[in-house]
Amino acid sequence: MARSTGTPTISDVAKAARVSRQTVSNVINRPDLVRPETRRRVEGAIERLRYRPHASARRLRTRRSSTIGIRLDPVSANGISGSVLDGFLHALTERAAERGIRILLYAANGIDAELAEFRRLIDESEVDGFVVTSTTYGDRRISWLVEQRIPFVSFGRPWGVADMTDRRYRWVDVDGAAGVRMATEHVQSLGAREVAFVGWPSPSGIGEERRQGWIESCGLAPERMAELSVGVADEATEAARAVAELLDSSRPPDAFVCASDSLALGARMALVERGLELPVVGFDDTPVAAAMGLSSVSQPLSDVAEAVLELLMGPDGGVVIDDPDRLAGPTHRLLQPELVVRGEGASAREEGKETCDEDA
Amino acid sequence: MARSTGTPTISDVAKAARVSRQTVSNVINRPDLVRPETRRRVEGAIERLRYRPHASARRLRTRRSSTIGIRLDPVSANGISGSVLDGFLHALTERAAERGIRILLYAANGIDAELAEFRRLIDESEVDGFVVTSTTYGDRRISWLVEQRIPFVSFGRPWGVADMTDRRYRWVDVDGAAGVRMATEHVQSLGAREVAFVGWPSPSGIGEERRQGWIESCGLAPERMAELSVGVADEATEAARAVAELLDSSRPPDAFVCASDSLALGARMALVERGLELPVVGFDDTPVAAAMGLSSVSQPLSDVAEAVLELLMGPDGGVVIDDPDRLAGPTHRLLQPELVVRGEGASAREEGKETCDEDA
DNA sequence: AGTCGGGATTTGATCGTTCAAATAGAATCC
DNA sequence: GGATTCTATTTGAACGATCAAATCCCGACT
Structure with a gap:
């Protein structure tokens, strides 16, 4: 049994503490069942032998993989x-x-x-x-x-x-609609009145839900909403094209709320290209949003x-x-999600990174 | 033993196939030891009972967690x-x-x-x-x-x-130096002669190695290399600032090779701001590079x-x-890494995405 | 015919733990 | 004082697989 070589088992601990296996087991799993004095003795032995229960043995017996x-x-x-x-x-x-x-x-x-x-x-x-x-x-x-x-x-x-x-x-x-609502209200507080929504094409549950948040809070007439709501695949280039189209229209929007950071990135690209500086809010608060200084809705x-x-x-x-x-x-x-505000008024610098060894 | 309820064990299979436990075990682990006829019988029983070995029991006995x-x-x-x-x-x-x-x-x-x-x-x-x-x-x-x-x-x-x-x-x-060398040679093949390197500050093993790739292939005089090599923290905004400085200098570079996509993104931002279109190559081929149409070195x-x-x-x-x-x-x-060429001459569209439900 | 060899299969023990039931010992009750 | 309860601990038997060694079987060799 207690062979001196190899890792110690519960029996080794039992022997060392002059108790039975089960008592050691109890010290570990149901300490309340063990008399304090005995418990201390067992804990000492556990410590001394550096005993750790064997995960597989435990799982086999308890029929629980945890x-x-x-x-x-x-x-x-x-x-x-x-x-x-x-x-x-x-x-x-x-x-x-x-x-x-x-x-x-x-x-x-x-x-x-x-x-x-x-x-x-x-x-x-x-x-x-x-x-x-x-x-x-x-x-x-x-x-x-x-x-x-x-x-x-x-x-x-x-x-x-x-x-x-x-x-x-x-x-x-996470309540995506609420997130987009927060985003919309945020850009409105910055002065925007004609907030556009850049989302995904229709058969997307999440997409529809996020759009709903915009619908509830944009305060636009139905026909105007139809104009300012677009749906494109989740790629920056697609979004850039769609946003460019809106910007070049006769009545361009004055802010963009997006269903993802990819889309927000695209929107920002289209804006930069035109030398414009309108508010853009993304979704998910990915590293891209942080890198670009974009506001974004963050999931908790x-x-x-x-x-x-x-x-x-x-x-x-x-x-x-x-x-x-x-x-x-x-x-x-x-x-409920949270809105992370970046750029513009917000102090751009919040998080401090130091490592460059991000590789591998 | 073979209680009809619950999941079947190796003994249940043995009984069903009229062999011993060990033979069943052999069919699973050392099929070569079992006579074909017996093996088929056992395999049939395994199939019929839907037997699957219990991972913990196996691990306990073999003393291997796999x-x-x-x-x-x-x-x-x-x-x-x-x-x-x-x-x-x-x-x-x-x-x-x-x-x-x-x-x-x-x-x-x-x-x-x-x-x-x-x-x-x-x-x-x-x-x-x-x-x-x-x-x-x-x-x-x-x-x-x-x-x-x-x-x-x-x-x-x-x-x-x-x-x-x-x-x-x-x-x-992955050979980072080779990757950067490929990147440098690529922009040179596009006509660039004064290729700048945007990397990290010094105490970074990976950073130094990547820079080395540029040193080996940029073909510039030492003092010119010193001018065109910058080191900043791995953030787009930092890179944008550094690149802007280079661009506004008396002898601006005509291409940028970067130690990461974050840095490449920053470089691109600085360029777009100035309405310039110089080649930029990133490293790691992250989704950002794909979204921005940036070339990038890809790790296999x-x-x-x-x-x-x-x-x-x-x-x-x-x-x-x-x-x-x-x-x-x-x-x-x-x-060896690979260079993924995007934008410019390359057909921008390679990968087809369809899902928008990327959430959660 | 007897022994050997080797492939196919079985047997018994074991891996390290916890469960369920049994036991020992002390305290409580009438 | 003896039955009862409760707490602390021990005992024996699993859990489900594989290992190591034993056994069985059949053909080949002498």
Whole structure:
């Protein structure tokens, strides 16, 4: 048993502290069950031997992997806004660690590959549940996961799903409409009256929601709104072209609110080209916006991560909850974004960077 | 044993196929040891029962986690170039999956927290080794890992380490000097003669290496080189200021090669402001470069990922190699980057994007 | 016919932990 | 004083796989 070589096991600790295995286990998992004196003795032995429980042994016995799977999107698909997932992933990893939960990555090309991956990771007890991102209109993954009774939480609302309040489906999202509303009101406070909206073509849940925020706050007549609302693919060049067209029209707008930083970048390009300086606001507060000094709507990614974990495991539990009905309170949460104001009046310099070794 | 409820175990399959557990295990891990007829019978049973081996049980017994840890950098630290890590992570996850290896994320604030995390993940048998990125000058992590004999490979050379060919240290990197050389020669082929270099301030290993590529290929007199080489923090605004200064000087350069896309973006901003159209080349080929139509040096991230795994586990093994001496061939690899030409003559449109639902 | 060899398969032990139930010991109650 | 309760600890049996060694089987060789 207690071979002096190799890493120590719980039995080695038990022997050293003159107690049984189970008592050591209790010191680690249920310290309240152990007499203080005994506990100290065991803790001493743990310390002395540098004992750490073997993760796989524990997972085998408890039948819990304490691991959550999350997909890393193909880089090609996320463009500039990929950094949103990036920031979210970081926050999620940190918050999960606080609960003793690990984050396992997986890659998958296409829906079916992803469903297969869901199945495999669950069947092999590799993960207890999933965090799903980049939800689309009528996302097949959602219905599949619900149907298979696999625990998951999505970052992103169930666009195009009949009942958004279905308790079997747990989700967290950021109120995009409110974000755009804030952006619109901000440029209005700078004096703009004819605020244009640069968004995406129609079959996009997120896009429509963001546009809605503009509709609610731009204060324009319907026919004028139609003129000042454009929808283009999420690329700077596309946006630049569309914005140029608006600027060269007979009644150009006097500010631009955009559905993404890519679009905002395009708008800014078109403006610079004409030597104009009209307010532009982006969405997602990516590094590009920071680099260009563009104002942008920022998603509270750390709060989103926390909310995701709360929905998955309860307020402060470390165990994934299978049945959403066991979860007290609502099974979805809509968080408010923040507007990061840059350039113009704002003191441009807020964040201090120092490292240049950003490579590799 | 074979309770009809719950997920099936290897014993259930054995019973169904009228063989022993071990034979089933062999069908899965060493099919060559099993008689074809028996194998088919077992495979049938596996299929029928939908059996999948329990990852933790396997890991406990084999004493191998088949998992690699990688740190997710704080978002604040990586800026635009964060997408390099992003792309690498994606490639790594895909390639690792091909070898039956999983990628586990961890977060850590500061070196000491990261060393503690190394220790914990290894002691708990959570991972078999690490992939280390964002290596810095005299990186303490490297020496620590070598000292502790923990298997790892770094993406990034050992800047400031005495012996870069020390076999105990396995690394993969991209030849930045060659990349900048390609960039310089490219703008020269467009007619530029006075190519400026926009890099970072001195104590940066990567920065110096990239600058070296320019020194080797710019073909300028030493005193002229001194004039056309600038070093600023990795921010677009900083670069814009520096480039503006060069442009307004008595002998302005006629092209700009930059150490990053952030810097290239700044250079482009300064140019657009002046209505000039001089060639600018960035580095890392981030989404920003694509959005702005900037040429950029692209790192072969997928190849880097493959090389990292080869150094960690051998040409096509699925097991992390502890002792680098057991690895045939060199323990480090320097890969060549590629120049992605955009704008100007190049057909601007190559990659087709369609999704707008890039959110969340 | 007997022994050897080697491929195919089985057997028993083990990896390191936690669960569930049993036990020991002290305190409480009537 | 004896039954009862409660707290602290121990015991034996899993969890589900693989390792190492044993066994079985069949054909070949002497």
